Amino acid sequence: AQTVTQSQPEMSVQEAETVTLSCTYDTSESDYYLFWYKQPPSRQMILVIRQEAYKQQNATENRFSVNFQKAAKSFSLKISDSQLGDAAMYFCAYMNYGGSQGNLIFGKGTKLSVKP
């Protein structure tokens, strides 16, 4: 069975600085998706960034980028120029490609605080 591990329960960053959230996963599959979701206090789950395992190029979305290391099964999220609105729980998630699509396997989350 696939697992997702986020080893940092809490992280803190100064506004305008850069922070990296760690995520490792375990799978025997070769095709899969990886995601970072953000959950602010409003509870809404918001997709931050997505990576297809077959793509070697790291995904980027404005201030958010990932470092995807397939061999190491690592998928870290870098937030540049942190803003107060980035404060939230961040969840790393894995999904098999094909088969039971939609079965997201989540890590336990990292609570990010942003200091003004």
Add this chain to the structure above:
Amino acid sequence: DTAVSQTPKYLVTQMGNDKSIKCEQNLGHDTMYWYKQDSKKFLKIMFSYNNKELIINETVPNRFSPKSPDKAHLNLHINSLELGDSAVYFCASSQHSSNTGELFFGEGSRLTVL
């Protein structure tokens, strides 16, 4: 308009009661899901339906019964509520044929069982 909407957003009830949470999506997606987030924020899939057909049914007590009257709706009915059922329940949807794998989540329904 909210893409995936759930009602009610908050629900407080007594042990032993039966309650339902409704979910509707206006994205035209063919697959809908229920996820449970426990008190430690851990999220886990409960069910998924594709075109009204159950395709994922994780280890969930029989007291939980999803119902999909059409592909835009997936309701969750819970019988004989227990204290451990207190959680936030998220509905989500996706297009099965999409190659993005992206799920669209509702805002969650916080259930408190007293």
